[in-house]
Structure formats: structure tokens, C-alpha cells
Amino acid sequence: MNRPIRIMAIGCLVLFFALLMNANYLQFVSADSLNARNGNKRVIDEEYSRDRGAILVEGKPIAQSVPSDDEYRYQRRYPEPELYADLTGFYSYTFGRSALESSQNPILSGSDNRLFVNRVIDLIGSRQPKGGSISLTLDRKAQEAAAAGLRGLGSDATGAVVALEPSTGAVLAMVNQPSYDPNRLAGHDFGQVSDAWKQLTRSDAQPMLNRTTQLTLPPGSTFKMVTAAAAMSELGLKPDSMVDAGTTLSFPGISYTLRNEGGSDCGGERITLSQALAVSCNVTFGGLAEKVGTAKLAEQADAFGFGEDYLDELPFAPSRVTSDSSVELDAPQTAQTGIGQFEVAATPLQMAMVTSAIANDGGLMTPYTVASVRSPELEVLESADPEQLSQATTSTVAQGLQEMMVETVDNGTAASAAISGIDVGGKTGTAQSTPDRPPYAWFTAFAPADDPRVAVAVLVESTSTTRSEISGGGLAGPIAKAVMEAVLG
């Protein structure tokens, strides 16, 4: 009987070996992914009793941990809660984390690999490990100007503002209205936190939605910049090239006609491309879209970042030209797409990206919010390294567009963004959605034209203003101007 006993001994060894391998897999290989799962109470408990790193804007904390005398030892505080809520996100025991609190958690909580040496030293010294801090790219004055501008529309108005530095992609301002107070979710009274959560998530105004990166809406006439770029690249048009205009664009065999806003004729049957953009001529850009074709138009939009997820650190929804690129659009649909209607949907960040790429001579920079990451000892672990996402268009086309956008501010619809003594380029948009709700007002601009330092996009989603008064230039333009002035100082 010894032979089978020996074989059984080997069999038992195999079983034990399998257990050992599996234990290694569980506690070593998959440990990090298990620890990173939302709702892992052990990790949350541990993190909660740790000195979490601060999130700073221009050296001042917008999120920080202060000692508390309850069982969790630290309390997360947001000194300017509503102003920065969409960047910081919340840090809640019950409901997890969001935005930068979530995406930068390894650094903030101190579990990042770059802080390994710190952890070992803390372990030896029997100290609680601390988290590192992050500094944001934001410009306080621009942020405040944007928030003040949105507040000026009335407390029940909803909208969003985002400003970028065209040469780097650094986010200078990112504001939503309504916003929320993340302190309400960070408290240690879990009953109150739960009530706040219910109220915030059930509110129709969606205060926790980051409209700048998550809300895609028809961009309306601001999309004409993309159509113009495609037409200039594909058809070789220049700002002074003559294009078709007039009061209507009709399609053979179809009763539908595309009209201009207010029934105007844009200044004649044949006008310059520059004039067409300045007066935001639907007939011209509808016709150009038809000539360029949906495929090329979509290609140009993609070069500006449509359809792409380029912002890792915040909740994000990609923008789109059509809902299904495999479906061929008919002529009226293509024309409507060319003026930013039909199925075109973009976030304010996306429209700021378009303007930013134009201002940066066609180079589209990847947007980012984190300027630097520091260890608890304030040693810089990482500094942002601006990266180009794509070359959206040639510098010749981009410079032509800059010229036309400046013309739009100087002598066109975007006059409300004009800043005395500085050349500003801009474009308005008033987008229709469903007939039963008022249109969305858009405005996007950059300044100064000769050396752009800021590109901004403003969306006014809804206001109490009467319908006829809603226009990109009227409502959104002044906010864009205020933000640019704040950046330019």
C-alpha cells in the first residue's frame, strides 16, 4: 500500500501548494485592486484616521484635513466649498469620494508608491502616515470672476464656465452654478450626511453635476469654428474668400429650408467667410458643411478632441458630432450639423478646447488641473508636463480663424466680450434644443489675440430671463470678458 500512500502524499502537497499560490494571489497580486475598491470599509477607516493631504490653489487650501476629537481623528474641510466643489469633489465616509478627492486619492491618502519611503520611515518611527498635497492650476481671480458672473444671472440660473491656458492646457477656471457644499458630505454625523446626500442627488438642479465636463449640449453657432476650420482645410478657403450667403438654404426635393437667425440675409448673396462668421450666418455654414461632408466635418471635430476622453482626473463625458458615425446623414441633417445643431453635443470644456487650439495656432493641449504633487515634507514629487493632444489644424488655418474671431468681437455678434486696449477673439452661440425649453446661450473667446493667455467657454443653460432676450452675446459674453480680464489682470 506504500505506493498509493506516496502518491497521496504528493496529492496533498499539490493541494497545499494550490492554497499557498492562491493566498499569494489574494494578498499580494490582487491586494492593490481590492484595497482600491469603493466601499472597502477597512481602507476607509484607515484613511479616515490619517492626516490627508491638502488640495491647494495658489498656496491656499481648498480642501484640508483638520484634527477632530472624535474616533476618526481628522475632519475634512473645504474652506470655499461651493466655489471649488467641482474640482475637489467630496470625501465622505458613507458615499466614497469624487473628483480630485477620488482621482488623486493615492497621493492625498499617502498610499501612492512615490510615498513608499515616507511610509517606511513612519512605520519605523511609529507615526501615522501622512498624505501628500496637490497644487492646482487654477487662477483664483478668474475662478471668482466666473462664479460672480454666473451669480449675476440670478440664483436660479444654471450654467458653467471653464477657462484654459491655450499654450499648456492648464485649467484656469472651472465653475458651475448651482454648486454644492462638500462639507455637508464630509461630516462625521452620518445621519446628516445621508440627508444631505439625498437632498443633493434628488435635486432637479443637479448641483453635483460638473457641467463643464459632464454636460453635453448642442453648441450651436460656436460649432461654426469647427465647420470653418474644416472648410478652410478642405476647400482651401481664406478669411476673405467669398462664400454663399442669403436668407435661406434650400435642398433639392425637400421642403425644409435652413434660415438665418432673425431672417437676415447675412449682408448679401455672396459675402466673405470672415463676415459670415462675424454675423454667424447659418446659410453659409450649413452650405459649407454640405460641401465638406459629414465625414470630413467629424474628422475635424475629432481633431479638436470630440469623441475623446482627455481628462482623467475629473468625471468626464466625451463630446460628439453624431450619435452614430456609421449612419449617413442626409443634406439637411449635414447642414444642421454644420451649425452645431442636430446631434452635435459638446461640453463647455470641449468648446474651450476648440478656442484654445485655435488660439494656440492649431496645437490642442491636453487639459489638466494638477500643477504639482508634493510629499508631506513639501518635496515636489511631480510637476505637470504640458502635453499636446493633437494638431487640430494647420497654423495657417488657425491664424485665419483667430483673425475672423477677432473680427467677430470687433464688428460682429461677439462685441460684448471686447476689452479696451486688447484684441479679443470670440464666438457666440444660441442653441435650440427642444421647442418647449428656452435655448442655451454659449460664448467662447480668447485673449489677447497676438499672444493668447486665456481661452474661455461659457454656457448659460437656463435663466429666468425671457426667451427673446437669450443670446450668447448678451448673457454669456460679459462673463467671458470678466474671466479674461481677471486672468490678464
Added chain:
Amino acid sequence: MSLRTPQATSRTPQFVPRKRRGAELILLAVALVICIGAYCAVGIGVEGRVPAFVYKLAAGLVGAALVTHLIVRWVAPYADPVLLPTVITLNGLGLAMIYRIDLANLENDGPDADTLATQQLIWTALGIALFVVVIIVVRDHRKLQAMTYTFGLAAIALLLLPLVPGLGKDINGARIWIGLGPFSFQPGEFAKICLALFFAGYLVVKRDALALAGRRILGIDLPRGRDLGPILLAWLFSLGVLVFETDLGSSLLFFGLFVVLLYVATERPGWLVVGSLLFGAGAYVGYLAFSHVRFRVDGWLHPFADPDANYQIIQAMYGMANGGLLGSGLGQGSPDITPFSYSDFIIASMGEELGLAGLMAILLMYGLIVERGLRVALVCRDGFGKLLATGLAVSITLQVFVVVGGVTRLIPLTGLTTPFLSYGGSSILANWVIIALLLRISDQSRRPAPAVVELEQDDATQVVKIR
């Protein structure tokens, strides 16, 4: 015994195994340091100070270890020196972990919380007492063979007990408990030993018939029905009872034990094939027929698909992941979050607080017990002892594999206790009996064979006495 004279003359110098009791004593000292150290670490980790009763506890543990050692030295001097210290270490670590969960419960639920460490200490003392009784009373394991069918009947009775109305208790969905006054008892743990004894006794007698007689079908030699009848009956019976008691782990354990012993007794690998096929078919039918089996399999494959239903296994995984390589340290993790962190899931608690290193050490200790047990089977001189030692060792392997594999999500989760670590009286008592039996067989096999005594030359007849 009268024949054991040092001057016994034999033709060749005989190999006399060393007793190695000194080695056992040193290992026991190491084991005690680990156990008492673990208690102190728990106290320091949770309350910041060494528990006040640690001296009493240390005295008790040292006393118990010394008693077992002296008893073994007296009645089983040639027994394996590694088994006892390993078991004491595991038992002690289990006690420390249960005490640690108690402290967490006291912290969470106030002074009225359930505490289990004291009960487990009493059970451990009873287990050691039972160990002493078994090793003293059973002086020769071969005598147990005479009671083969008694053990078979006892196994059946033990398995049936929980089904008796008024006596059986449903705890956590499985009807495998009986209530005796304030205590709950899991008779299945003892049924395991009885079945091993029964299988060994039965197979050693019938092995020739099982191995030689019979027909060859599809390349596998099948035995005659009348040889197989009783054992198949016993197997079906135990399996049937377990289906009614909804205890997956035990049914797997008993069936595995049966197949392995059949294979060892007959030396026919064909039995392993038949056994695996039967097991596969049974598992598949079980999956289709019983919702609780499906639930376990789903929880194994996709635990995060239903985090509420699979809360326990998810918390166990989180705990072990959180422990990482070196663990949080005793008293410094949160193993109490996992339900049943002191019994079925104690291995997850170990993984969390002692880390991967500690968990691997514990698994290696089990491996050591099993391989020492199989070594006992190898050197054992009689068939019954070989089969019994193999059966006991394999049952420990299967039990550890099923429960640890289930908790670490290698296989679907089935409820079984972790030998020596888990809280539970029946488990502790039964496992101490297993160790007593293994030590007894080990002592018997390593003891020098009685020499053949040559009688006077001028005797008319020569009587050769073998035993």
C-alpha cells in the same frame, strides 16, 4: 511485553529508531513562546498593554503542554516528535485570535457582547484531556479494528443525530448541530473519525477481494457487488444525510476520504477516476438541484455581482488584501468586520493580522501535520494502521483545503471548521482525538519490533513466536 529484553538475541543488529522526545520538548517550548507571544501581542495591539491574565494563561498552556509531553513520553515514547508542538501552536494561535475578536466585540457592543475565548479555552482543556485518555486507553491501535462495524454504526448514528426532532438545531442554514443543554455540538466532526476507522477496518479485510475479484469494465476493475455493498451503502447514507442537513463541506470531505482509502487499499488508480466522475456528476446535479449550492458557486465566481449577499467573502478578501505581505499585526486590523471571523473565517482573520507570511506559515504547519501523518502511514507495519493514518491525514488535508480554499476564493465556499484554529468544541475535541490516534500509530510503527527469541537448542521442538 515480556519479550522486550535488551539482551534479546537476533541474527542481525536491529535498527532502533530514536525516540526524539527531547526534540519534541524543544519544539513545544517554541510553540508556547509563539502562543503566549500572540496573546501578549493581541493585548498590546488592542488595549496597549499585556493582558492581565496572561500569567494564568501561560501557566495553563505550559501545564497542558507539559502534561501532553509527559504522557506521550510515558505511553508512546516512539511517537512522532513534530505533530504535538505543531498542533499546540495552531491551537494557541486560534485561541489568541478568538480572544482578539472578543476584544473587538467588547469594544463595539459594550460589556454585554458575546465572548468566546474562555469557552474555547475550556474546550481546549477538554480536548487535551480527551487526547490523554485516547492515547492511554488505546495502547494498540490494531485493537480498534475489532470494532470496525461498531464505528460504522456510530458514524451513522452521529450523522443522524441532528435530524432527531428536539435534539437537532438549525444554525445558519445547516442542520448539523445538536443542542445539549447550553452547548451546541457538531456530531459530524466525530463521524469523520468513526468513518475513517470504519473504512480502514473494512477495507483492510476486503482489500484482496476488492482488488482481485471482479470484472473488468472499460479498463477499470470493478469489484463484486457483495464486497462493495456495505461500503456503498454507508457512503450513500452519509451523503443522503448531508443532503438533508445541507452541509456541503462535510459531504465532500466524507466522499473524498472514501475514495482515497479505496484507492490506497486496492492500489487501483481506477478508483480515483470513478470517484472523480461520481464527484463531478454529484456536484453538477447538486448545482442544478439545490439553490444553496448555486448561490455558493455564484458567490465564488462573481462575488461583487451581489455585494450584499456575498458580504462575508468580500469582507474576508478585503481583510486579507489589507493585511498584505506582513499583516496589520495582531490586534491592529479589523477582522471583526467579517462575520464568523472567529470560526469558519478565522483563516481570513489570520491573513489580515498576520499577513501573507503568517497565513503561509499556518498552511505549512497543516502541510507538516499531514505529511507527518502520511509518513506514519508509510512506516506503519500493519494494513489497518496504514489505512487509518492515511485516512486521518487525508481528512485533515481535505478539510483544510475546503475551508481555506473557500475563504480565499480558490473554490466555492462551504462551511467547515478550520482544524485547531476555529472556535467550536466538537472540532477541537475531534481533532485532538485524531492527533492522539496518529501519535499512537506512529509510536507503534517506530517502536523496535519485538525480537525473535531463540529457545534452547536442546528443546525438542522450536516454536517461533512472531509477536
